[in-house]
Amino acid sequence: MGLDILFKIAGVGILVSVFHTALKQAGKEDMAHLCTLAGFTLVLLWVVQLLGRLFGTVQDVFKLL
Amino acid sequence: MWLKLLGSVCVLAAGTYIGFKLSLRCSQRPQHIRQLVSCIVSLKSYINYISMPLSEALVKSTLGTEGPVAIFFKEIATLLESNIWMNPKQAILQVLDKMEGQLALESTEKEILVVLGANLGTMNREEQNKYLSMIQEQLEKLEQEAVRTRDLNTKMYRYLGVCGGLVIVILLA
Numbered sequence: 677m678g679l680d681i682l683f684k685i686a687g688v689g690i691l692v693s694v695f696h697t698a699l700k701q702a703g704k705e706d707m708a709h710l711c712t713l714a715g716f717t718l719v720l721l722w723v724v725q726l727l728g729r730l731f732g733t734v735q736d737v738f739k740l741l
Numbered sequence: 742m743w744l745k746l747l748g749s750v751c752v753l754a755a756g757t758y759i760g761f762k763l764s765l766r767c768s769q770r771p772q773h774i775r776q777l778v779s780c781i782v783s784l785k786s787y788i789n790y791i792s793m794p795l796s797e798a799l800v801k802s803t804l805g806t807e808g809p810v811a812i813f814f815k816e817i818a819t820l821l822e823s824n825i826w827m828n829p830k831q832a833i834l835q836v837l838d839k840m841e842g843q844l845a846l847e848s849t850e851k852e853i854l855v856v857l858g859a860n861l862g863t864m865n866r867e868e869q870n871k872y873l874s875m876i877q878e879q880l881e882k883l884e885q886e887a888v889r890t891r892d893l894n895t896k897m898y899r900y901l902g903v904c905g906g907l908v909i910v911i912l913l914a
Contacts, residue, residue, distance in 0.1 A: 698900035
């Protein structure tokens with residue numbers, strides 16, 4: 677897995693914050709919130725996949741089920 | 742590795758280009774509306790005081806104006822001269838279609854121009870004068886709005902272009 681996913685999440689976070697600021701300054705608050713939500717969903721998808729892998733590994737290690 | 746890097750640079754450059762293009766279009770809109778207003782003011786004078794034929798007045802009204810707006814008026818004049826059966830509204834619609842990418846005008850301004858074309862040459866001189874003054878007023882209001890929008894949006898489009906490119910690069914990496 678490595679650290680690349682962490683850097684990816686950090687990069688998306690920084691860019692989403694820039695998007696949010698730019699859109700808010702242009703008076704498009706609704707679009708800014710939508711953008712933040714999209715970024716959050718994207719990162720959540722990655723994290724959920726990783727959590728799934730973690731649970732799978734735990735199951736394998738302790739021979740559950 | 743190098744191919745990936747080259748691809749990322751290309752995507753980033755494309756995003757930046759799109760952002761800057763949109764911001765340029767946004768910043769050109771008030772200028773084009775201002776030029777339209779100045780042309781309409783001189784058109785009003787040519788119709789009202791010199792009673793010049795429309796196609797000739799359209800060409801004369803662009804004196805001192807450069808760029809797509811001047812070309813727009815000249816194209817209308819050429820169309821009106823070459824097709825006698827054509828009315829100003831049809832000519833304006835045709836030229837607006839033709840110059841879609843060059844004129845940085847929104848649908849509101851285009852609508853005003855089409856309505857102007859529909860009413861040019863159908864009333865007497867006094868009524869046309871009043872009508873052109875009304876159009877001028879409407880365009881001036883739109884110009885103020887366009888200046889406000891430009892101040893807000895030019896920076897935003899640039900940021901969104903660059904950051905959009907970066908997001909795509911991160912997602913594809």
